[in-house]
Amino acid sequence: MQPVKAFAASSSQSPLGPLTINRRDLGPHDVQVEILYCGVCHSDIHTARNEWGGSTIYPVVPGHEIVGRVKAVGASVTQFKVGQNVGVGVMVDSCRHCKNCQSNQEQYCEEGMTGTYNAKERDGSGNITYGGYSAAIVTDEKYVLNVKETDNLAGVAPLLCAGITTWSPLKFANVKKGTKVAVVGLGGLGHMAVKFAVAFGAEVTVISTSASKVAEAGKLGAHHFVHAKDAEALQPYDSKFDVVLDAISADHDYTPYLNLLGLEGKLLVVGLPEHQPKVLPFALIKNRRSIVGSMIGGIKETQEMLDFCHEHKIYAEIETIDISYINEAYERMIKGDIKYRFVIDMSTL
Numbered sequence: 001m002q003p004v005k006a007f008a009a010s011s012s013q014s015p016l017g018p019l020t021i022n023r024r025d026l027g028p029h030d031v032q033v034e035i036l037y038c039g040v041c042h043s044d045i046h047t048a049r050n051e052w053g054g055s056t057i058y059p060v061v062p063g064h065e066i067v068g069r070v071k072a073v074g075a076s077v078t079q080f081k082v083g084q085n086v087g088v089g090v091m092v093d094s095c096r097h098c099k100n101c102q103s104n105q106e107q108y109c110e111e112g113m114t115g116t117y118n119a120k121e122r123d124g125s126g127n128i129t130y131g132g133y134s135a136a137i138v139t140d141e142k143y144v145l146n147v148k149e150t151d152n153l154a155g156v157a158p159l160l161c162a163g164i165t166t167w168s169p170l171k172f173a174n175v176k177k178g179t180k181v182a183v184v185g186l187g188g189l190g191h192m193a194v195k196f197a198v199a200f201g202a203e204v205t206v207i208s209t210s211a212s213k214v215a216e217a218g219k220l221g222a223h224h225f226v227h228a229k230d231a232e233a234l235q236p237y238d239s240k241f242d243v244v245l246d247a248i249s250a251d252h253d254y255t256p257y258l259n260l261l262g263l264e265g266k267l268l269v270v271g272l273p274e275h276q277p278k279v280l281p282f283a284l285i286k287n288r289r290s291i292v293g294s295m296i297g298g299i300k301e302t303q304e305m306l307d308f309c310h311e312h313k314i315y316a317e318i319e320t321i322d323i324s325y326i327n328e329a330y331e332r333m334i335k336g337d338i339k340y341r342f343v344i345d346m347s348t349l
């Protein structure tokens with residue numbers, strides 16, 4: 001075991017603070033990564049504050065948008081070399097043999113994927129995984145991503161969750177040239193959804209509760225902006241979209257967004273608020289609409305997304321922070337006061 005500096009929440013009420021954690025010794029298939037940057041996802045907040053049905057195990061070290069540099073590799077590692085830039089996302093293990101793991105969709109492992117934090121290691125030790133708000137992580141090479149980027153590493157970090165979580169459903173929904181896409185909730189996930197949908201050639205509309213995001217939405221490439229505080233503001237857009245991607249972090253109903261879908265339109269749900277939403281079946285049957293949930297993406301797809309971003313120079317829009325700012329960052333995220341992702345410079349730990 002190797003002691004590593006980290007930042008953790010010790011209860012749902014307490015602010016995050018310093019904690020020393022133990023990382024496992026390097027196994028033959030493991031890669032030891034010095035963490036350079038870690039993005040701050042709203043799931044970190046949901047977990048730290050135990051907003052998902054009491055599932056948090058304390059102390060919890062959040063962080064699953066990790067970019068770092070390989071410090072050491074186990075004897076059997078073939079894909080990574082010391083000094084290489086790499087990423088670790090939301091998942092660090094899965095069963096590897098079920099149908100879904102075998103078809104590169106490890107995030108839907110039949111036994112349940114192992115999350116980068118707040119999950120039980122699969123080695124039977126009962127140890128809990130700790131995330132990227134830490135100086136280093138040890139991860140099996142199968143769940144480590146290759147980062148070709150060398151300059152804007154901080155801007156790459158959010159791709160490991162916000163990026164793949166929006167890329168995967170947009171691809172699943174076959175978003176392409178001319179598809180009419182609305183993105184609801186212009187946060188960390190939402191702004192990546194806009195960038196990807198634009199890159200795929202779609203006509204993109206941002207639906208946001210924040211009037212202050214109008215100009216920036218245009219800079220992200222969005223073609224239209226709707227300032228929507230309530231369902232009435234959405235009325236003129238009834239049945240206008242092929243795809244609506246819902247990346248809202250707070251409690252809300254699906255019906256107003258379903259109503260925006262035209263024939264066989266899809267509501268792609270990635271936002272994970274605390275409470276159950278309301279859905280009116282009449283809004284669902286009209287136009288044969290569907291609601292499609294999506295959880296991050298598999299390792300292969302994540303690598304494809306990273307390579308596409310490298311080729312097209314797509315990065316997250318970020319505000320880099322010191323680790324000591326993390327509790328303020330959480331408060332600002334809850335208020336929607338960030339354009340669009342906080343990324344922690346881990347050298348400040």
Ligand code: NAP
Pocket residue numbers: 040041042043044046161162165184185186187188189190207208209210213247248249250251252269270271272273294295296333334336340
């Ligand atoms: P974020 O950066 O905080 O953005 C959330 C956005 O939701 C805000 O920017 C805001 O957009 C909108 N919003 C917030 N409160 C609202 C309210 N009361 N009513 C309407 N809109 C509101 O969060 P994020 O990191 O992008 O994460 C978004 C959600 O996705 C979270 O629930 C997170 O846990 C979840 N998530 C899911 C997966 C997955 O695999 N499915 C992966 C990662 C994260 P506007 O200002 O534009 O209104």
Ligand code: ZN
Pocket residue numbers: 041042043044064090161162
């Ligand atoms: Zn996340």
Ligand code: ZN
Pocket residue numbers: 094095096097098099100101102106108109110111112
């Ligand atoms: Zn599996």
